[in-house]
Amino acid sequence: MRAMTGDLVWREVPEPEPGPGEVLVEVAATAVNRADLLQVQGFYPPPPGAPAYLGLECSGRLADGSEVCALLAGGGYAERVAVPEGQLLPVPRGVSLIEAAALPEVACTVWSNxxxxxxxxxxxxxLIHGGGSGIxxxxxxxxxxxxxxxxxxxxxxxxEKLRELGADELLDYREDDFSGxxxxxxxxxxxxxxxxxxxTALTTGGRLVIIGLQGGRRAELDLGALVSKRLTVAGTTLRSRPVAEKAAIVSAVREQVWPMLEDGRIRPVIDETFPVEEAAKAHERVAANAHLGKVVLTVSAA
Structure with missing residues (x-):
């Protein structure tokens, strides 16, 4: 089997061996997440037991030919990947197999947060920061x-594109103050x-959910504002959650979010598609924040 290793070289690697409760997916496509860029830089290693290869989601086929997409702890940049059954999702009606590769990580991240x-x-x-990203x-x-x-x-x-997706108000983070x-x-x-x-931007009873640290790990928090406005501050991550927690999130996403994809209230937003062998170019596009939506890597013919 071939897979993309941390040095962004597409090479022969050992075949995945499904463990108890896992199934093998023949990968059609995967998608680039910022966590992949961090892993290449050595800052975000996969959790224990996860494949060492890049890729937090994929689409593909099971042995019986069923088309699925999957949330992964790693290993999506590969020809095959072993996936816990609870992290599999059917490809939504009206969504192509390639488009489906861009859904599991963002859908599970967005719903859970x-x-x-x-x-x-x-x-x-x-208020959604990074409105042009996949998330x-x-x-x-x-x-x-x-x-x-x-x-x-x-x-x-x-x-303009984000207004088409439903944003009511848009701010340029380079120029505009969002604190009001x-x-x-x-x-x-x-x-x-x-x-x-x-x-400052939160109203009384507001909630701040931090899912990324692109602007640094440390800052001073005004506890007076936190208390007087009765705010909640939470930080979460998805990749390192236990398998059972991921399965519960995936189940809720299938029940609550998949119908929105199938009736058109939500649609995949694909910026550009590259063959997996050109993952370095795809990473460059994401690193430059030039993309809008998800960047997809094709692994095999869909």
């Missing part, structure tokens, strides 16, 4: 489908650099 942790309700306002483009559509008012930060050149938004929920991929403004 916007609904499970963030408790976003219809009529509330959500951002999915979160905008999901929040809008829930009936929320959506404010997003992104480069100005991406604003008065959001009920903030979904943040930046971390330290945005902490103070995020707290």
């Amino acid at each position: 916007v609904t499970m942790v963030g408790r976003l309700a219809a009529g509330e306002t959500v 951002g483009t999915f979160a905008i559509q999901y929040a809008k489908a829930l009936g929320a008012r959506v404010v997003a930060t992104a480069r100005r050149e991406k604003h 938004v008065q959001a009920d929920l903030v979904l943040d991929i930046i971390g330290g650099a945005y902490l103070g403004k995020n707290v």
Whole structure:
């Protein structure tokens, strides 16, 4: 079997051996996540027991020919991957096998943080940082489908597309101050650099959910604001969760989010597709923040 190793070389590696409760997926496509870039840089190693190869999601086929997509702890940049059965999802009706590769990681990340942790309700306002990212483009559509008012930060050149996806208000993070938004929920991929403004942007009873640290790991928190506004600050990660927790999230996503994909309320947003052998070019595009939506890598003919 061939797989993409941490030095971004497509080479022969040992075949995956499914363990108890796992099935083998013949991979058609995978998608680039910022965690993959961090893993290449040596900052985000896979959790114990996970494949050493890159890739947190994939689409493909089971031995019986069923088309599926899957949430992974690693190993998606490969011809085959062993997947816990609870992390498999059917390809949604109306979505291609290639498009499906861009769904599991963002769908599970967005649902678990916007609904499970963030408790976003219809009529509330959500501030989504990184609106042009894979997570951002999915979160905008999901929040809008829930009936929320959506404010997003992104480069100005991406604003028109994000309005089409449902964003009600857009701010250019390079120029605009988002601290006056008065959001009920903030979904943040930046971390330290945005902490103070995020707290200011939250209304009484607001929730800040931090899912990324692109702007640093440390910042000073005004506990007076936290207490007086009765705020909740949470930090989460998906990759290192136990298999049972991931299975519960995947099950909820299938029940609550998949119908939104099948009726068109949410659609995959694919920026560009590369053959897996050109993963380095795909990583460069993501690193430059030039993409809008997900960058997909094709592994085999769909």
